[in-house]
Amino acid sequence: MYDFVIIGAGVIGTNIARELSRYQTKAIVLEKENDVANVQSLANSAIIHAGHNPEPGSLKARLNIWGNELYDELEKELDIPLLRSGAYVVAHNESEEKQLEHYLQISLQNKVPGAKIISAEEARITEPNLALSITKVLTLPTTKVTYPWEVAFACMENAMKNGVEFRKNALVTKLEQKDDHYLVTINNKDRIETKNIINATGVATDDIAALLDSSVEFKITPRKGEYFVLDKHMKGFVNHVLYPLPTEAGKGVLLTPQVHGEILVGPNSVFVEDKYRTDVSFEGLAYVKANAGLLAEGVPFHKIIRSFAGIRSTSNYHDFYIQESKEHKGFFHLGGIESPGLSAAPAIAKYLLSDVIGIDSLYPKNETFDPFRKKQPEFHSLSLAEKQHLIEAYPTYGNIICKCEQITEKEIVDAIHAPLGSHTIKGIKKRTRAGAGLCQGGYCEEKVMKLIARETGVSPLSIAYDSDDSSLFEEETKVEE
Amino acid sequence: MKKEFICIVCPRGCHITVHEDGSITGNMCKRGIEYVKTEMTAPKRIVTSTVRTVFSEMPRVSVKTDRPVPKELIMDVMKELSKVIITTPMSLGDVVIENILDTGANIVLTRSCMK
Amino acid sequence: MKRDIIVIGGGAGGLAAAIAAKEENKDVLLIEREDRLGGILNQCIHNGFGLEVFKEEYTGPEYAEKFIEKARHLKIDYLLNTTVISLTKEEDEFILYTSSLAEGIQKYTSKAVIMTTGCYERTRGSIVIPGDRPKGVITAGSAQRYLNIDGYMVGKKVFILGSGDIGLIMARRMHLEGASVLGVAELMPYSNGLTRNIVQCLNDFDIPLYLSHTVTEVVADEKHRLTQITIQQVNERFEPIQGTEKKFDVDTLLLSIGLIPDVTLLDNLPVETDPLTKSVKINQACETSVPGLFIAGNSLQVHDLADNVSKESERAGHHAADYIDMKRTKEKGIPVQAGDHILYVTPQYIDFSWGNAEIICSFRSRKKIEKAALNVTQNGKTLIRKRLNFVVPAEMETFELNIEDIDGIGDIRVDLEVLS
Structure with a gap:
């Protein structure tokens, strides 16, 4: 019998798992995908917002500001990357300047540290490519950028170290209430028992809630956002996150420097029917291009290496819905966690446990909790002397597999064998960045495939790109039928 | 039946039509007619492919027909290649299948295998 | 050392x-x-x-x-x-x-x-292909390596975007290895590969080439595997034309772009x-x-x-x-400029400190020109003028300059003139 089943290993579910591991509970995270953070947490702007946007007094505002602070702690404890970029919200004319003043007031009410309006001239000192039409900017020095996938990965790794279990490819297909516990059915066959269920399933939160609850107070109305990624050689084109003024549809098309040096352009915001389809369109990407031009001069679109789309789990509840089910005690929903969900994630986890569940009165502290997780060395970022030193200890650091990102055999083999390791091409890419550079894996995918085959002892025929069903190859040639 | 060809004699790439009555149009020079006539009577191609080996360092090794074979036999040549497995080190140019399908062409290695 | x-x-x-x-x-x-x-x-x-x-x-x-x-x-x-x-x-x-x-x-x-x-x-990232981003969309060269070196087929139902030579070569290779290759779509009104490859790799096996077409939709199943693509004809501004959609059920889209x-x-x-x-x-x-x-x-x-x-x-x-x-002092040299209808030209400089090194220039045209004249000029003086027939971007052209003809100052311009 589990104390807690957490459904969903996104940035929310994994933060909750880690917070739970501070207590003596038996907990498991169930993830329908073949890896942690494979959907919404993988495809977003990666920004830890300062908090200029959420309605003062809302849960969004409170958890955003708190979450932003908590990232400094996560950085120290979990060794996650954090780019302290700061942000500028830009205005182009008098009417926009008035709105900028409005968002300054919101920022002040939300107690966003250091928020103030400065002239475009002053902003251009640090941001020379700022669009010429910009007249004033709201500066938000506490805005940061992270690698959201790694936040979830690090939280899950650390939670596992502290006793939480993890199961991937585990789609919850049925929830049943028994006398004093729940029965969770996975993939229509396996059943596990638990006292509590935490529903952190992003766009599926309302569907999962409806597996038990007869009425659900929020409905997810998913919005799709499309992005371009500019090659890391463009690092420095913008140094701050650049925001337009927010609209009903969200924070608008942004320019966001990423922790690994790329620049993200986007997103647009389109309501969609299909929660799980993340296709890109000519129109969406054209919109993104046109709007990016309002932020900076000469956005280098010829340096695009990738386009993608992400889904945001916007809900009709308008604020974060972090509540216990009205019908089922011990069934907790985290609905409508859209932006600033990533920013708020560590605070959401703490809020859920303390304010909603009241964990302190239910479970004793885990005295052996170790908050620390150390990232494996990143070969490419080391000095020549450090590289040589590492290679002396582990010669396979000398074998460069991904040339664009300078990722070595040792890093890939470690990523395969880690406790939360992966045997897929995409899993290795997320863990090591092999294939994330200019050639997008054109050169190294084959080498990664061979390493996975060698290390796991399977035939290349059974190596998958992402999901278990997405094998790289259809068949071997020259094999007689 | 009317047949259409793209001439590959020069980079111009004329679209040449051979009509049902045997007349030829679309060629910008006489070489086009020669090309089409060969293509109509006995088109031949060099076949390039691979064969299996027992060596994990080089699971496939590239091969070719050492002279053109009739176009209609290409898929049959491919079938024959599927039956071959290289088990000993061999050199570029070594014959893998002699006189394949009685075409007079040999299948030869186009690179050395483990040598 | x-x-x-x-x-x-x-x-x-x-x-x-x-x-x-x-x-x-x-x-x-x-x-x-x-x-x-x-x-x-x-x-x-x-x-x-x-x-x-x-x-x-x-x-x-x-x-x-x-x-x-x-x-x-x-x-x-x-x-x-x-x-x-x-x-x-x-x-x-x-x-x-x-x-x-x-x-x-x-x-x-x-x-x-x-x-x-x-x-x-x-890669796919450098152009916009609308739709999902599933497994099965792969560059032709990567698929070629898997096939020819490792002996694995990336798919059995294949469509190819772009008529670059690697794509054409792979159309034939995959066909010979038993895949059904359903077609090649090329955005431009002409092929980007060598004509001989169109004949030997596509026509020999009745693989259709769709000129002035592009892929306008990529569809995946719930497992993120490619299942279908849509191609559409484009107009002179490369915009898809409504009503020209053709759908193909495929497991692989090879990119040769x-x-x-x-x-x-x-x-x-x-x-x-x-x-x-x-x-x-x-x-x-x-x-x-x-x-x-x-x-x-x-x-x-x-x-x-x-x-x-x-x-x-x-x-x-x-x-x-x-x-x-x-023993020489490097000079920046006389710039060689890509002029009318020229995509690029190399070398971009003529450096006199290289003395009598031969000057082999290469260029590509921006578009298909049936009858063209190559004009290489400096300071209003013609260095080269020659007739070229059937100039296409897919085929690199060369010419040679004589250092003695070149002035010590003034850019050299390379233009293609369209002759009627």
Whole structure:
């Protein structure tokens, strides 16, 4: 019998798992995908917002500001990357300047540290490519950028170290209430028992809630956002996150420097029917291009290496819905966690446990909790002397597999064998960045495939790109039928 | 039946039509007619492919027909290649299948295998 | 030990450059990241190589072997499984750091460097293909390696976007290995591959070529596997035309949408780049704006034929050897400008300090021109005027300039004139 089943290993579910591991509970995270953070947490702007946007007094505002602070702690404890970029919200004319003043007031009410309006001239000192039409900017020095996938990965790794279990490819297909516990059915066959269920399933939160609850107070109305990624050689084109003024549809098309040096352009915001389809369109990407031009001069679109789309789990509840089910005690929903969900994630986890569940009165502290997780060395970022030193200890650091990102055999083999390791091409890419550079894996995918085959002892025929069903190859040639 | 060809004699790439009555149009020079006539009577191609080996360092090794074979036999040549497995080190140019399908062409290695 | 010349990349370009330099008795080191020499030629198992250089037709591996044999015969030093991780220059000395399993980090120095690092394939990211981003969308070259070197088929129902030569070659290869190849879509109204490849790779097997078409939708199943694509005809502005949609059920979309020179190793050197070639600018000796740094082959400009890579790289090898013995002050040189209907031209400078080195210029047209005149002019004076028939972007053209015809000042312009 589990104390807690957490459904969903996104940035929310994994933060909750880690917070739970501070207590003596038996907990498991169930993830329908073949890896942690494979959907919404993988495809977003990666920004830890300062908090200029959420309605003062809302849960969004409170958890955003708190979450932003908590990232400094996560950085120290979990060794996650954090780019302290700061942000500028830009205005182009008098009417926009008035709105900028409005968002300054919101920022002040939300107690966003250091928020103030400065002239475009002053902003251009640090941001020379700022669009010429910009007249004033709201500066938000506490805005940061992270690698959201790694936040979830690090939280899950650390939670596992502290006793939480993890199961991937585990789609919850049925929830049943028994006398004093729940029965969770996975993939229509396996059943596990638990006292509590935490529903952190992003766009599926309302569907999962409806597996038990007869009425659900929020409905997810998913919005799709499309992005371009500019090659890391463009690092420095913008140094701050650049925001337009927010609209009903969200924070608008942004320019966001990423922790690994790329620049993200986007997103647009389109309501969609299909929660799980993340296709890109000519129109969406054209919109993104046109709007990016309002932020900076000469956005280098010829340096695009990738386009993608992400889904945001916007809900009709308008604020974060972090509540216990009205019908089922011990069934907790985290609905409508859209932006600033990533920013708020560590605070959401703490809020859920303390304010909603009241964990302190239910479970004793885990005295052996170790908050620390150390990232494996990143070969490419080391000095020549450090590289040589590492290679002396582990010669396979000398074998460069991904040339664009300078990722070595040792890093890939470690990523395969880690406790939360992966045997897929995409899993290795997320863990090591092999294939994330200019050639997008054109050169190294084959080498990664061979390493996975060698290390796991399977035939290349059974190596998958992402999901278990997405094998790289259809068949071997020259094999007689 | 009317047949259409793209001439590959020069980079111009004329679209040449051979009509049902045997007349030829679309060629910008006489070489086009020669090309089409060969293509109509006995088109031949060099076949390039691979064969299996027992060596994990080089699971496939590239091969070719050492002279053109009739176009209609290409898929049959491919079938024959599927039956071959290289088990000993061999050199570029070594014959893998002699006189394949009685075409007079040999299948030869186009690179050395483990040598 | 300081070398005379280090050649980076042991493919068609690097082999020819190293051989040429070694034949002039220079101390040459060739560095290759793969476990064998020959580069991408190893996976190009089709024939069509060598007609220019050897007057005989070879497959890629055979063509490579000709050069590898010669390199062995000349006892050229080479390193395999070795990646150059940094390239810098201090005073007159190039400093290279390499990384390898066998040797760890090593430092090498040289008087000159020849970059023959080839190119990489444009990926889906560099163009917008609407729809999902599933497994099954893969560059043609990657699929070629899986098929020819490793023996695996990436799919059985294949469509190809882009009519570059690798795509055409792969259409035939996959067909021969039992896949059904449903068609090739090309955005332009003409093919981007060699005509002979259209005939031998598509027409021979009744594989349709859809000119002025592009992929406008990619559909995946819930497992993120490719299931269907839609192609549409485009108008002159490359916009899809409503009502021309054709759907194909496929498991693989091969991309053959162009190649980009790989010059990332030059990031830390003050080289002048050329947005037209997406590489760096050179003078007639294949020398970049950094004295003693030479570049040739597909890392300089993407070629149609490996033979031309070899020939260009051979020149770079000779010039690098000359450089070792020369006493000269490098000049910036007379700019060579790509004019009307010219996509790019190399070299971008004529440097008089190279004395009487031959000046072989290469260019591509921006569009298909049936009857054209090539005009090369300087200060209003015609250096070259010649008739060219059937000029297409897919086929590189060359011309030779005579240094004695060139003034010491004034840009040289290369234009294509459309004749009626």
